[in-house]
Amino acid sequence: MRKLTSSALFAVVLAIAVLAAACGSSGSSSSSSSGSPASSDKALNGAGSTLVAPLIAQWAPDYATKAGVTITYGPVGSGGGIDAITSRTVDFGASDAPLSSDQATACKGCVQIPWALAATVVTYHVSGVPNKLKLTGDVLAKIFMGQITSWNDPAIKSLNPGVNLPGTHITPVYRSDGSGDSFVFTSYLSAVSPDWKSKVGASTQPSFPTGQGAEKNSGVAAAVQSTDGSIGYVAVSYIAADSLDEALIQNAAGNYPEPSTTAISAAAAAVTSIQPDGSIPLVNPPASAANAYPLSTYSYAIVPKQSPKAEALKKFFTYAITDGQSFGPDLGFPALPSSVVSHDKQVIASIHS
C-alpha cells in the first residue's frame, strides 16, 4: 500500500512539474511576442466584458465568412479585459466601464470605442413576491447601504401598493471581481443618492458596505437564485437566459421602464455628449427622456492607438459598429445611434500601425 501511494505521489509530482514547465514556457512565449500575440492578420484575439460576449459570439462566425478573419474572444470580465489589453496579451479588450485614469495611463495610448449598447438590470429573488417589483434609486441605495433590511419595509411597500411583501431579510449581492456592471450600478446610485456618492462612490470594484460578493454575472445570478430575499444586478442578457425576476427602476422622469431595446435606445438618444476620454456615460439620463432606462450603458472596445494589427482591427471595428449591429436587437442590444457610429469611425481612423 505504501509503495502504491509513494509511486502515485511521484506521478503527481511529475505531472505538476510538467504542467508548471508548460505554463512557464507558454507564459514566456506570450510575453516575448508582446504586441503581436498571433503573427497573422487573419486572426484577432480579444478578451473582456461578459456583457458583450453573446454579441461577439454572433459576430465571429459571420465575420469569418465575410472577411476571412477569425475572432477569438475570452469573456473574462471587463476588468480582466482591461488587464489583458494593458499587457498586450490580446489584440483588443472590451469593457462596460470606461478606463479609469490609472488604467488609461497604464494602457499607454489606448482608445475606447463604444461599440455596443446594453443595460444592467436589478434582479431579486423573494419567495412569494411577483416579478417586476418597482424600486427607486434612493431605495436601492438604502438597501445596498444596509439601511433598508427587510422586504416589507414601508419604503418598498409604498412603491408597490397591492403587492404582499414578506418580512424576509434582504441580502444584497454584488460582483466581487472588477465589473462593468458594478460600475454602471454604482454610477447610477451615485447619481441619484448623495449619501451613496459620499459613502461609497462609483467604481468597477466599489467597497460595498454590506451584502455578499459573487464572481461574474453567472455567479451573481446563481447567488440570487439560491438565496431567498436576495437582490443583485446582472447584465440584461442574463435576465432572460436564467429567467430571473427583474426590478423596474424609476428614471428621472418618474417612470418605471422595462430594460427593453427601445428604453435603452431612448437613453442613448438623450445623452449625446462625448467625454474627453471617449466615454459616453448613460446612467440616469435626463427627465426629458420620459421612457429612458436609467441603468443603460455603452460597452467599449479598448485598443492601443498603435497596433501591429491596425488594419485588421480597423476593418473588424468598422464591421462591428455597422453590419454587426444588426445582430443586436435579438440579443437585447439596441443598434448604436448614428451620431455614435460617426464618432466611432473617426476614432477607428486614428488607429495606426
Place this chain on the structure above:
Amino acid sequence: MATETPTQRLPLSGHRRTRYGDLALRGITGLAAVVLGLLMVALVYEVAREAWPSIQEFGASFLTGTEWNAVTDVYGARDLIWGTLITSLGALLIAVPMSIAIGVFLSELAPRAIRTPVTMLVELLAAIPSVVLGLWGILVMGPFVAQHIEPFIIDHFGWIPFLDGYPSNQGLFMAILVLTIMVVPIVASVSRELFTNVPSDLKQGSLALGATRWEMVRSVMIPQVGGGLVAAVMLGFGRAIGEAIAVTQVIGGSNSRPDSIWGPADTMASRIAAQYAGTATHLQRASLAYLAVLLLAFSLIVNLTAQLIAGRMQRRMRGAA
C-alpha cells in the same frame, strides 16, 4: 612516454565511467535544488516588487487598516487577516479531532476489509480539485446547511454571541466547512501513517498491562507520535491559510467583518483570487501583492513553527525514552 599513456588509461576507464555517473547524479540533483531555490528567491522578489508601491504608501498600517476601497484608493488588510485566521482555525477545530479519530480507526480498530477502501477514499478526498469542492459548496452544501442546519443552530444557540443572525448559504461558516473538507484528508492520512508506525511491542505491552484500547491510544500512541501530529496539523493549517478558489466561491467576499459566523467575510487569498484580474487602480494591484507578501510570511511562520515544535517534541520523547 608516449607509448605508456594508453596502457595507463585502460584500467582507469572503468573508474572514470562510474565517476561520470556520480557527477551526473550530483549535477542533476544539485541543479534541481538550485533551480528551486532560485525560483523561490525570484518569486519573493517579484511579489515584493509588485507590492512595493503599497508597502511605501501604507507600511505597517496596512495590517491594521479596516478599509479596502478602490474608490478612495485606501487599502487595509485587518479584516482579511482576521478572516484568514478565523476560517483556518475554525477548520482545524473541526478537522483535527476528526482526522485523529480517522487515523486511530484506520490504524487500530478498522477490520481489514474496510481499512483499505476507507484509506483510499480519504486519500482520494485530498485529490479533489478545490474548484470542484467550491462548486459543490455553492450548489449542494450551501443551500442544505442554510436551510436545515443554520436555522436550527440560530434558534437554539442564538443566545451565544456570534451564533445569532440570519442563515446564509455564503459566509464564514461555509468557508470553514469547505476548508475542513480540505484539511481532513491531509491530517488524517499523515496521522494514520504515524499511528501505524508506532512499534507494536509498545501497543501490545500496554494492552498486556491491562490498559483498555482507549487508554492505549491516549497514553501510548498519541504521545509517541506527538511531534509528527503537530507537524501534520500545521501542514493542514498551511493548506487552509493559502486556499483561495474554493473559499472565494463560498465566503461571499464581504468588505467588512460579519456580525455572526453565518455572515459573509473574506480572506487574504480569496481577495487576491477575486480581484487580481481587473484592478481599478495601480495601488489596488500593489495592495493585492502586499497581501501575497503577507501570505508568504504567514506560511513561512507556520512551517518554521511546525518544524520547531515537531523537533522539540521528538527530542523530549527521546529524552523520556
